Amino acid sequence: MEEYKIELIVNNEKISAITKAEESLLKFLRRNGFTEVKCGCEKGDCGTCTVIMNGKTIKSCITLAMQANGKEILTAKGLEKIEIGRRLQESFVKYGAVQCGFCTAGMLMAAKSYIDKDLEPDKTEIRKAISGNLCRCTGYKKIVEAIYDVAVKSHGLEGDTNV
Amino acid sequence: MSKFKVVGKPIPRHDAWAKVRGELTYADDFSLPGMLYAKVFRSKYPAAKLVSVNTSKAKLLKGVKAVLTACDVPHNETVTKFGQSTNIKGGFEGLYRVLAVEGKKIRFTGEPIALVAAETETIAEKACELIEAKYEELPGVFDPEEAMKPNAYLVGERDSNIVNEFGCHNGDVEKGFGESEVIVEDRFEIPFIDHSYLEPEAGISWLDDYGTINIRVSSQVIEHFRDVAEVLNIPHNKVRYIGTMMGGAFGGKEDITVEAFIALLTSKTKKPVRLVYTREESLMAHSKKHAFIEKYKIGAKKNGKIVALEAYYIGNAGAYTYLTPWVGLYATVSATGPYKIPNVKIKTQMVLTNNVFASAYRGFGSNQANIGYESIIDELARKLNMNPLEIRRINCMHTGDALSTTKQVIKTYVALPEAMEKAWAGLEEPTISKRKDIKIGRGIAMGLMSYGRMTFLHDSSRCYVKLENDGSLVVRSGIPDLGGGQASLLSQIAANELGVPMKKVKVYNTDSMLTPLAGTTTATRQTYMSGNAALKAAREVRNRILNKAAEVLNVNPDKLDIVSEKIIVKYDKSEYLPLTEAIQACNAEGIELYSEAQFNAPFTGIPDLTDMKGMTFPDFAFGAQAVEVAVDIETGQVKVLKIVSCYDVGKALNPASVEGQMEGGSIQGIGYALSEDYALKKGIPQTLSLAEYIIPTAVDSPDVKTIMIESGGGLGPYGAKGIGEPSYNNIVPAILNAIYDATGVRIRRLPATAERIIRGLKKDYFKK
Numbered sequence: 044m045e046e047y048k049i050e051l052i053v054n055n056e057k058i059s060a061i062t063k064a065e066e067s068l069l070k071f072l073r074r075n076g077f078t079e080v081k082c083g084c085e086k087g088d089c090g091t092c093t094v095i096m097n098g099k100t101i102k103s104c105i106t107l108a109m110q111a112n113g114k115e116i117l118t119a120k121g122l123e124k125i126e127i128g129r130r131l132q133e134s135f136v137k138y139g140a141v142q143c144g145f146c147t148a149g150m151l152m153a154a155k156s157y158i159d160k161d162l163e164p165d166k167t168e169i170r171k172a173i174s175g176n177l178c179r180c181t182g183y184k185k186i187v188e189a190i191y192d193v194a195v196k197s198h199g200l201e202g203d204t205n206v
Numbered sequence: 207m208s209k210f211k212v213v214g215k216p217i218p219r220h221d222a223w224a225k226v227r228g229e230l231t232y233a234d235d236f237s238l239p240g241m242l243y244a245k246v247f248r249s250k251y252p253a254a255k256l257v258s259v260n261t262s263k264a265k266l267l268k269g270v271k272a273v274l275t276a277c278d279v280p281h282n283e284t285v286t287k288f289g290q291s292t293n294i295k296g297g298f299e300g301l302y303r304v305l306a307v308e309g310k311k312i313r314f315t316g317e318p319i320a321l322v323a324a325e326t327e328t329i330a331e332k333a334c335e336l337i338e339a340k341y342e343e344l345p346g347v348f349d350p351e352e353a354m355k356p357n358a359y360l361v362g363e364r365d366s367n368i369v370n371e372f373g374c375h376n377g378d379v380e381k382g383f384g385e386s387e388v389i390v391e392d393r394f395e396i397p398f399i400d401h402s403y404l405e406p407e408a409g410i411s412w413l414d415d416y417g418t419i420n421i422r423v424s425s426q427v428i429e430h431f432r433d434v435a436e437v438l439n440i441p442h443n444k445v446r447y448i449g450t451m452m453g454g455a456f457g458g459k460e461d462i463t464v465e466a467f468i469a470l471l472t473s474k475t476k477k478p479v480r481l482v483y484t485r486e487e488s489l490m491a492h493s494k495k496h497a498f499i500e501k502y503k504i505g506a507k508k509n510g511k512i513v514a515l516e517a518y519y520i521g522n523a524g525a526y527t528y529l530t531p532w533v534g535l536y537a538t539v540s541a542t543g544p545y546k547i548p549n550v551k552i553k554t555q556m557v558l559t560n561n562v563f564a565s566a567y568r569g570f571g572s573n574q575a576n577i578g579y580e581s582i583i584d585e586l587a588r589k590l591n592m593n594p595l596e597i598r599r600i601n602c603m604h605t606g607d608a609l610s611t612t613k614q615v616i617k618t619y620v621a622l623p624e625a626m627e628k629a630w631a632g633l634e635e636p637t638i639s640k641r642k643d644i645k646i647g648r649g650i651a652m653g654l655m656s657y658g659r660m661t662f663l664h665d666s667s668r669c670y671v672k673l674e675n676d677g678s679l680v681v682r683s684g685i686p687d688l689g690g691g692q693a694s695l696l697s698q699i700a701a702n703e704l705g706v707p708m709k710k711v712k713v714y715n716t717d718s719m720l721t722p723l724a725g726t727t728t729a730t731r732q733t734y735m736s737g738n739a740a741l742k743a744a745r746e747v748r749n750r751i752l753n754k755a756a757e758v759l760n761v762n763p764d765k766l767d768i769v770s771e772k773i774i775v776k777y778d779k780s781e782y783l784p785l786t787e788a789i790q791a792c793n794a795e796g797i798e799l800y801s802e803a804q805f806n807a808p809f810t811g812i813p814d815l816t817d818m819k820g821m822t823f824p825d826f827a828f829g830a831q832a833v834e835v836a837v838d839i840e841t842g843q844v845k846v847l848k849i850v851s852c853y854d855v856g857k858a859l860n861p862a863s864v865e866g867q868m869e870g871g872s873i874q875g876i877g878y879a880l881s882e883d884y885a886l887k888k889g890i891p892q893t894l895s896l897a898e899y900i901i902p903t904a905v906d907s908p909d910v911k912t913i914m915i916e917s918g919g920g921l922g923p924y925g926a927k928g929i930g931e932p933s934y935n936n937i938v939p940a941i942l943n944a945i946y947d948a949t950g951v952r953i954r955r956l957p958a959t960a961e962r963i964i965r966g967l968k969k970d971y972f973k974k
Binding site for chain 2: 073078079080081082083084085086088089091118119120122123131132135136137138139141142143144145146147148151166169170171173174175176177178179180181182183184185186187
């Protein structure tokens with residue numbers, strides 16, 4: 044299988060590495076040390092591998108690494124460098140939105156994406172926004188509350204920069 | 207001064223930050239230099255004779271380092287013990303086979319036949335494609351009732367498919383039914399379901415400098431180091447388990463998953479080996495929750511008083527025994543629920559079939575029983591034209607009453623019907639439907655479930671607590687953490703006893719050789735068992751340092767307390783000794799500021815399984831759930847609008863964690879009630895992805911309202927009860943009863959799909 048060199052920015056860091064045509068972005072990221080991007084199903088069903096690519100959430104297991112060439116990727120480890128990211132992390136901890144934590148890294152990405160839209164905070168809309176991300180432990184309530192709290196505090200505020 | 211400084215507060219768990227930062231290293235996130243990748247070659251038939259396995263082509267593939275079959279496994283037929291210290295016979299050993307054997311039967315689709323270790327995952331996959339297995343297909347048996355017939359196809363090598371049988375008998379049911387004025391009979395079918403934790407099974411093994419096999423794995427039971435040692439036929443102390451934080455488990459990581467495979471491959475290649483199941487593999491070949499067929503007959507007086515109950519359960523165990531007998535026992539003990547019934551006859555038979563094997567799953571038999579008794583009692587109420595709450599009030603057990611199955615007396619607080627009343631009231635004003643085709647209904651269910659393991663297993667847990675020189679605390683425990691906050695809880699208890707802030711406590715956990723064994727994270731036992739062990743250890747250290755401080759301060763130790771790192775004289779805040787000074791004073795005299803304590807559950811003998819009497823569990827948790835649903839009678843779609851979950855948790859040591867269990871348990875129950883169905887067609891699984899096996903998403907899930915009763919009556923530390931499994935009880939029958947309330951359709955076969963509801967509506971229509 045042919046190999047290609049791709050360049051992308053992950054969490055503000057430039058990555059230049061070899062991939063194969065059939066390699067998923069998920070496998071590429073994990074192979075390059077970004078193990079915070081989780082592999083729950085590799086079929087796009089569970090959402091644990093969600094990352095933000097050029098401002099949009101994608102499921103990295105059904106995205107080819109080649110498609111990320113020249114793009115900017117944000118993962119859970121990059122959240123700390125962003126105000127909204129830090130707020131979401133803190134809120135998830137505070138509200139007890141984290142149990143086993145396996146969905147958390149992907150869920151935070153879906154949450155960040157929702158907050159970035161800067162809509163009127165609404166729990167039903169939050170539920171829709173995270174409906175592509177499964178959680179088997181929490182029953183979602185505390186996740187929704189954690190996101191809602193950040194949404195209320197951030198709505199209309201100047202500030203956050205998209206990656 | 208409050209007794210609780212840290213306990214009882216919704217404290218963020220110590221692991222939460224690592225998880226939101228993406229820093230937690232789960233089992234699949236860990237690599238070692240020179241690591242090999244493993245794959246499992248599996249059977250494509252559910253029932254066949256394995257004629258031969260030829261691995262020669264696979265072995266020749268470049269990059270392949272080992273291909274193993276059953277003849278490479280020193281001890282292939284194995285009996286797993288699940289951490290208990292006693293040897294239980296009579297069908298209680300969880301029998302399974304590591305790899306299928308040439309000349310013997312294949313029992314299920316996906317049964318492991320050969321193992322490959324290769325330099326890359328792709329090479330390992332290719333090697334699996336090169337393995338040639340010859341099968342002779344056999345008819346198999348897939349339906350448990352068929353499997354019980356005298357001339358049925360035999361799943362295994364034994365002369366019967368029945369694994370074992372359980373029973374409870376009290377009074378005279380025939381006489382009881384004779385005296386009854388109303389009798390209801392029904393049959394319920396409950397399917398296999400899958401745990402669907404988001405982290406598939408994963409682990410890595412390696413040899414250390416002295417030839418010890420190290421296994422870093424996502425497991426609920428690090429005591430399996432002994433079972434892996436037996437598979438390899440090496441001494442127990444030559445296998446070390448390092449348990450990772452799990453990405454969910456729900457019982458599915460209670461049995462050995464990848465560990466024996468990677469240990470065998472490491473033993474053969476002398477290299478680190480990692481094995482991670484794909485989602486498809488996890489769905490196909492790891493354990494399921496037992497499917498049940500339940501036949502109920504219940505008789506009552508016109509005033510609602512239940513006179514007799516007869517239940518017959520058939521538990522579908524799938525292909526191998528694993529934990530099947532214990533599930534059967536749980537179901538049997540729970541069969542009458544929290545009701546006082548004088549005449550009772552319960553019989554349970556657990557049966558092998560050529561489906562994937564069933565084993566532990568949150569609720570563990572009690573859950574299936576709960577669906578049965580809470581459905582039949584609801585039917586009885588309807589037949590008597592009685593309020594479903596009223597019939598439960600009339601027949602409900604109270605503190606000091608005995609279970610109607612084993613006659614075990616419940617001496618702790620029985621929060622019934624209190625929990626039911628509170629849950630029901632929590633629904634508040636009824637939702638009014640704005641459309642004729644949307645019917646609103648409400649349902650209630652209440653129940654009991656044990657916390658702590660069966661008492662004849664002689665369960666124990668150990669914990670180590672140490673005050674460091676700088677006043678920080680070290681807790682060591684073998685406790686596996688499946689995401690419920692099990693490890694964090696121990697630090698909370700230790701911090702509470704020793705007056706140290708949470709941030710100064712560090713838990714070192716889940717290492718079978720370096721941390722005191724705490725037993726399995728199963729059976730809702732860790733708060734109770736390891737919580738008590740941590741409390742005992744922390745109090746020993748506390749007593750020692752207070753005795754020393756009493757000398758320094760020249761007061762009676764009874765007058766002292768430790769608050770915010772100071773040893774204070776109660777009621778006199780001016781006088782105190784900094785904790786670090788007390789530590790120094792102890793160190794100077796060689797007073798041990800550490801303790802390793804063991805907590806033992808009550809021990810009993812093994813009951814007569816077909817007529818169980820007396821104590822089989824340390825205690826039970828009681829609770830209820832109330833729901834409101836909207837049913838679209840045109841499409842059959844059910845939407846759960848409200849859930850109220852009310853349990854006596856004894857004492858909520860970390861209310862955020864307890865709520866988390868209750869909310870998560872309720873939503874998991876929505877899946878069980880409405881969508882989850884691990885369907886098989888003649889042993890071939892039909893739902894091998896999370897697009898086909900449907901678990902609830904955020905939009906399917908209402909905000910669960912939780913009501914915690916804190917009776918202080920539990921056997922755990924500070925009066926706590928376990929809540930992990932109990933919180934998943936009641937929700938399924940509550941939803942089914944609400945569907946009945948909305949539509950008049952009684953769901954007798956789970957899940958309550960739109961199709962089944964429509965069929966039920968049509969049937970009722972034609973009846974009219």
